[in-house]
Amino acid sequence: MSDLIYKSALEMAEALQRGEVTSAELVNASLARIAEYNDVVNAFLTVDEEGARKTAEEVDALRAAGEELHPLAGVPIAIKDNIVTEGLDTTCASKILAGWKPPYDATVIAKIKEAKLPIVGKTNLDEFAMGSSTEHSAFGPTRNPWNTGLIPGGSGGGSAAAVASYMVPLALGSDTGGSIRQPGAFTGTIGVKPTYGAVSRYGLVALASSLDQIGPVARDISDAAALQELIAGHDELDSTSLPADPADLQGAIEDRLAQGGRGLRVGIVDQFLGEGFQREVQENFNRAVEDLREAGVEVVHVSCPSFDYALPAYYLIMPAEASSNLARFDGMRFGLRVVPDVPNPTASDVMKATREAGFGDEVKRRIILGTHVLSAGYQDQYYGSAQRVRTLIRQDLDKAFELADVLLAPSTPTTAFPIGARIDDPIAMYLNDVATIPANLTGVPAMSIPNGVDDSGLPTAMQVIAPVGADDQMYGVGALIESLVSKRVVAPPHAIVISEGDAK
Amino acid sequence: MSTISIEEVKRLADLAEIGITDEEAERLTEGLVVIAEYAGQVSEISDVDVAPSAQSIQLVNVLREDVAGTPMDPEQLLAAAPEQEDSMFKVPQILEEEQ
Numbered sequence: 001m002s003d004l005i006y007k008s009a010l011e012m013a014e015a016l017q018r019g020e021v022t023s024a025e026l027v028n029a030s031l032a033r034i035a036e037y038n039d040v041v042n043a044f045l046t047v048d049e050e051g052a053r054k055t056a057e058e059v060d061a062l063r064a065a066g067e068e069l070h071p072l073a074g075v076p077i078a079i080k081d082n083i084v085t086e087g088l089d090t091t092c093a094s095k096i097l098a099g100w101k102p103p104y105d106a107t108v109i110a111k112i113k114e115a116k117l118p119i120v121g122k123t124n125l126d127e128f129a130m131g132s133s134t135e136h137s138a139f140g141p142t143r144n145p146w147n148t149g150l151i152p153g154g155s156g157g158g159s160a161a162a163v164a165s166y167m168v169p170l171a172l173g174s175d176t177g178g179s180i181r182q183p184g185a186f187t188g189t190i191g192v193k194p195t196y197g198a199v200s201r202y203g204l205v206a207l208a209s210s211l212d213q214i215g216p217v218a219r220d221i222s223d224a225a226a227l228q229e230l231i232a233g234h235d236e237l238d239s240t241s242l243p244a245d246p247a248d249l250q251g252a253i254e255d256r257l258a259q260g261g262r263g264l265r266v267g268i269v270d271q272f273l274g275e276g277f278q279r280e281v282q283e284n285f286n287r288a289v290e291d292l293r294e295a296g297v298e299v300v301h302v303s304c305p306s307f308d309y310a311l312p313a314y315y316l317i318m319p320a321e322a323s324s325n326l327a328r329f330d331g332m333r334f335g336l337r338v339v340p341d342v343p344n345p346t347a348s349d350v351m352k353a354t355r356e357a358g359f360g361d362e363v364k365r366r367i368i369l370g371t372h373v374l375s376a377g378y379q380d381q382y383y384g385s386a387q388r389v390r391t392l393i394r395q396d397l398d399k400a401f402e403l404a405d406v407l408l409a410p411s412t413p414t415t416a417f418p419i420g421a422r423i424d425d426p427i428a429m430y431l432n433d434v435a436t437i438p439a440n441l442t443g444v445p446a447m448s449i450p451n452g453v454d455d456s457g458l459p460t461a462m463q464v465i466a467p468v469g470a471d472d473q474m475y476g477v478g479a480l481i482e483s484l485v486s487k488r489v490v491a492p493p494h495a496i497v498i499s500e501g502d503a504k
Numbered sequence: 505m506s507t508i509s510i511e512e513v514k515r516l517a518d519l520a521e522i523g524i525t526d527e528e529a530e531r532l533t534e535g536l537v538v539i540a541e542y543a544g545q546v547s548e549i550s551d552v553d554v555a556p557s558a559q560s561i562q563l564v565n566v567l568r569e570d571v572a573g574t575p576m577d578p579e580q581l582l583a584a585a586p587e588q589e590d591s592m593f594k595v596p597q598i599l600e601e602e603q
Contacts (some may be wrong), residue, residue: 210560236568352523353523384550442560443561
């Protein structure tokens with residue numbers, strides 16, 4: 001196996017620019033790694049060998065001709081399978097879209113194609129991004145490269161596992177309640193949810209429109225910054241796109257690392273300490289805070305009492321929006337159509353049969369819950385209250401950001417858990433996202449950074465949460481933390497750990 | 505919110521155009537009761553006097569210039585349709601047969 005795959009995206013980019021390696025070689029190394037391990041990891045639902053090789057050859061030819069290229073041109077990337085790619089299957093890990101080839105590219109895909117990053121394939125997820133473990137995929141679970149008996153997190157377990165198993169250095173995910181950050185935490189990778197509206201959602205198959213955000217998955221923060229700079233920016237095709245130029249994230253990282261901890265105030269969120277958080281998650285968090293103190297960072301405690309209501313509010317807002325968004329999957333214009341065996345079936349009969357056959361249990365459960373939440377008599381009491389919780393959380397965050405430049409919290413209460421362990425206990429599964437959801441409800445940027453390992457050697461992680469639009473500040477502090485905790489962080493294993501029973 | 509009966513789940517599934525068997529309704533209800541009870545905690549703040557937020561970034565009335573663009577090629581759009589006829593989506597009858 002070529003050592004190329006263990007390099008970061010920026011290292012690959014430099015090697016390409018210096019002519020030490022070709023994009024074709026990088027793509028071949030990536031495809032070989034996928035061929036070797038995807039049978040057991042199941043990170044990819046679709047692999048586009050032909051498309052990736054074509055882009056690589058194009059990059060190599062242009063480079064040989066002395067053309068000016070994007071710095072990341074020729075570096076392989078994977079895409080979560082709920083982001084549409086023209087002519088390349090986009091399934092959302094659902095039977096209802098199996099085999100569907102979108103007629104257009106998402107804005108982020110158009111940008112990636114323009115910069116000429118070879119797209120090697122589409123990654124697995126919980127169906128329509130509804131889940132925290134990638135066990136709700138219609139095409140089987142993704143397995144954690146650290147130990148294939150464990151879940152990789154979700155919904156974006158495929159993208160996280162693809163990056164953690166060195167199949168690709170970069171991937172895109174989407175984060176509605178933690179679907180980029182929580183898999184990042186469970187796989188020892190960097191997962192970033194940018195400010196809501198910083199990255200266009202045009203062409204992201206919507207789960208909850210007011211919460212969804214596309215963001216980068218990478219093995220280090222500089223790579224994530226380079227990818228976010230590429231995909232960010234105003235898009236007139238998305239009415240929730242912020243009218244702002246993308247920030248200079250790599251510059252912010254350099255500045256912060258040069259400055260160290262001087263002049264920086266971080267806030268520890270009291271609501272995410274203690275009960276419900278695994279001991280080692282807490283310990284590694286506290287050690288990182290201690291490292292920051294030693295680096296001259298001022299540490300303050302902040303209280304956000306409304307965070308206690310974030311998860312219940314999320315489970316009203318998200319299903320309500322999801323039930324509306326998923327109405328488009330009706331068997332009329334694209335995707336699956338199931339015609340029931342009844343005389344003269346109507347459109348309604350066909351829709352019911354199609355959605356019954358095409359959706360999995362978790363999707364049905366959330367659509368039904370959302371329909372319930374929005375029904376007469378309930379809407380004001382529950383949905384209205386959930387929307388007020390959102391205001392309260394924003395007020396708490398506004399106060400917190402008066403005291404601190406950024407906030408810190410663990411990313412997840414625990415480290416990765418075994419496949420099947422929580423599949424029948426929705427609340428235990430949902431509690432995974434208790435620390436990630438507040439950022440979605442308020443639109444603030446948040447990233448998950450590995451900060452050590454637990455007693456079993458599995459990665460633990462922490463979040464940096466910044467004010468709306470302060471993605472550059474978040475990346476700067478993230479990079480500082482990354483440099484301080486590196487002595488305790490273990491990189492994902494080069495040889496995937498096959499658990500008993502998973503051997504090919 | 506914690507009182508979701510099996511009948512209610514069947515009614516909601518019908519509203520959401522999801523076919524559902526009795527066994528499925530029973531299975532889904534089990535989870536829904538627990539989730540609804542959990543989510544119902546938000547009613548504890550129902551008398552707190554703050555305005556609801558439907559979105560996190562306060563953008564209003566995002567409009568574009570009223571100029572004609574180039575629509576997607578109809579044939580390309582229809583390529584993924586389960587059934588099509590004369591450049592149109594062909595769908596089942598909407599209304600039930602007169603009895």
